[in-house]
Amino acid sequence: GAGVSQSPSNKVTEKGKDVELRCDPISGHTALYWYRQSLGQGLEFLIYFQGNSAPDKSGLPSDRFSAERTGGSVSTLTIQRTQQEDSAVYLCASSLYMYEQYFGPGTRLTVT
Amino acid sequence: DQQVKQNSPSLSVQEGRISILNCDYTNSMFDYFLWYKKYPAEGPTFLISISSIKDKNEDGRFTVFLNKSAKHLSLHIVPSQPGDSAVYFCAASNAGGTSYGKLTFGQGTILTVHP
Numbered sequence: 568g569a570g571v572s573q574s575p576s577n578k579v580t581e582k583g584k585d586v587e588l589r590c591d592p593i594s595g596h597t598a599l600y601w602y603r604q605s606l607g608q609g610l611e612f613l614i615y616f617q618g619n620s621a622p623d624k625s626g627l628p629s630d631r632f633s634a635e636r637t638g639g640s641v642s643t644l645t646i647q648r649t650q651q652e653d654s655a656v657y658l659c660a661s662s663l664y665m666y667e668q669y670f671g672p673g674t675r676l677t678v679t
Numbered sequence: 680d681q682q683v684k685q686n687s688p689s690l691s692v693q694e695g696r697i698s699i700l701n702c703d704y705t706n707s708m709f710d711y712f713l714w715y716k717k718y719p720a721e722g723p724t725f726l727i728s729i730s731s732i733k734d735k736n737e738d739g740r741f742t743v744f745l746n747k748s749a750k751h752l753s754l755h756i757v758p759s760q761p762g763d764s765a766v767y768f769c770a771a772s773n774a775g776g777t778s779y780g781k782l783t784f785g786q787g788t789i790l791t792v793h794p
Contacts, residue, residue, distance in 0.1 A: 571722070598780050600780065600781075600782075602784075607786075608786060609683070609685075609768060609784040609785050609786040609787055610723070610768065610770075610782075610784040611784075612781050612782065612783065612784075615780050615781050617780060623780075623781060625781075626781070658722055658723070660722070662780065667725050667728075668725065668780075668782065669722075669724075669725070670715075670722030670723045670724070671722050672720065672721055672722050673722055
């Protein structure tokens with residue numbers, strides 16, 4: 568079966584532009600997560616959607632970051648007015664059971 | 680504040696020997712721990728997990744040990760194989776909390792297994 572997919576795989580953008588990153592979770596998975604990995608760092612939690620509950624946005628680093636999940640499936644992470652420190656690999660994961668999160672390949676974002 | 684720490688950025692072992700990867704945590708509310716493996720240009724893949732009610736969990740060549748008093752866990756791989764070469768991330772969760780799905784990751788350890 569299909570795993571978690573993310574698009575685009577790579578994105579280069581100019582400082583100040585907005586970007587949208589897409590995640591298609593595994594069909595039937597109720598939970599969806601966004602993380603990012605900056606160079607030389609571990610994975611940093613951003614936001615978590617569980618079913619119809621209000622998302623846990625506690626990891627979003629600033630109000631320039633937002634995410635939505637439509638129809639309990641596809642999710643879009645939006646970064647407005649990108650800054651160079653936003654450059655990272657953005658990873659999406661989904662899960663059916665609480666802890667076994669399945670990750671996509673990530674989107675490498677470079678802000679020039 | 681790094682709540683999950685992997686103090687060894689890299690580890691090199693010979694094929695067939697044991698690999699021991701270590702992880703320390705500071706948040707006493709963490710009660711579920713996981714190890715993920717990551718190859719270049721791929722997302723992390725789940726390897727093994729352990730609940731705080733246990734001190735050991737084994738799955739084939741992989742064993743995770745948890746020492747709650749020391750807030751320390753380790754992953755043992757034996758025997759190590761060249762295909763195990765990857766970045767290994769330790770992660771922790773507060774299963775009893777409201778954000779039980781949120782994982783806090785360590786910085787990762789690069790394991791290299793030499794033939």
